[in-house]
Amino acid sequence: MSAANAKSFPNYDFLLFGASTWNIGELQDDWGLSLPALTGEGLKGKKVGLFGCGDQFG
Numbered sequence: 001m002s003a004a005n006a007k008s009f010p011n012y013d014f015l016l017f018g019a020s021t022w023n024i025g026e027l028q029d030d031w032g033l034s035l036p037a038l039t040g041e042g043l044k045g046k047k048v049g050l051f052g053c054g055d056q057f058g
Helices: 004-011 031-038
Strands: 013-022 047-054
Touching: none
Parallel strands: 013 047
Antiparallel strands: none
């Protein structure tokens, strides 16, 4: 998400976001700053996929 810009979302029909996880499946700390970009009108009518991968077993 650090390279994404919510202003560019309207340019795409499909959006796929992946996040690393750690410990018991917690999101990486900097994702908390990015989550607000995934709300609102910018995603209206878009097909969106979210996935997490990483050290979810601690």
